[in-house]
Amino acid sequence: METMTAIMTRRSIRAFKETPVSGEQMKTVLEAAMNAPSAGDGRPWHFVVTTTRSQLDALADAVDEGNDLFKQAQAAVLICLDESLEGFEGFGPQDCSCAAQNLQLAVHDLGLGTVWIAIINVPPRVAGCRKVLGVPEEMTPFALFPIGVPREPLEAEARYDAARVHVGEWSNGVME
Numbered sequence: 001m002e003t004m005t006a007i008m009t010r011r012s013i014r015a016f017k018e019t020p021v022s023g024e025q026m027k028t029v030l031e032a033a034m035n036a037p038s039a040g041d042g043r044p045w046h047f048v049v050t051t052t053r054s055q056l057d058a059l060a061d062a063v064d065e066g067n068d069l070f071k072q073a074q075a076a077v078l079i080c081l082d083e084s085l086e087g088f089e090g091f092g093p094q095d096c097s098c099a100a101q102n103l104q105l106a107v108h109d110l111g112l113g114t115v116w117i118a119i120i121n122v123p124p125r126v127a128g129c130r131k132v133l134g135v136p137e138e139m140t141p142f143a144l145f146p147i148g149v150p151r152e153p154l155e156a157e158a159r160y161d162a163a164r165v166h167v168g169e170w171s172n173g174v175m176e
């Protein structure tokens with residue numbers, strides 16, 4: 001898929017078919033995630049990957065999204081922040097966000113779907129991820145991505161908003 005097409009058509013997918021996700025597809029997704037930029041090239045991340053039904057079902061309770069997201073997902077990736085690897089102190093969440101967006105775009109490129117489930121700063125979800133996926137205390141669960149074949153495609157949305165663009169100076173006019 002062409003890069004701009006991937007960026008402009010990606011949507012959050014919360015319902016999945018029963019079709020399995022292959023190991024090869026997961027490797028591609030992780031390669032994309034790990035190719036993200038990071039401050040000082042620190043790459044302060046780890047990825048916990050599962051395709052195990054019992055763990056995916058347990059994640060449904062652990063993150064309590066109030067729907068069948070993880071019960072339908074065929075795989076999930078938890079991005080964990082390892083602060084000891086930060087290239088510059090405090091930049092880890094930004095680094096992990098870059099990896100997260102690369103991951104989402106790679107998933108979409110493969111014809112799969114995912115949605116960013118917030119974990120960091122949500123203590124019950126952090127605890128749930130630690131329990132289900134065995135994440136050690138020194139790692140910070142950052143964001144969780146259920147993955148599968150979308151049950152139905154979502155329409156692309158055009159969100160360009162000229163009112164949010166300030167040309168040259170804040171007070172200047174719009175860029176249509």
Ligand SMILES: Cc1cc2nc3c(=O)[nH]c(=O)nc-3n(C[C@H](O)[C@H](O)[C@H](O)COP(=O)(O)O)c2cc1C
Nearest residue numbers: 010011012013014065115116117118119143154157
């Ligand atoms: C930092 C972040 C946290 C998010 N957390 C959740 C979440 O916990 N649960 C959820 O269903 N969607 C979550 N989302 C997905 C957003 O709801 C979604 O990206 C937004 O509504 C725009 O829709 P789109 O992704 O289809 O373009 C999150 C997205 C981001 C970037």
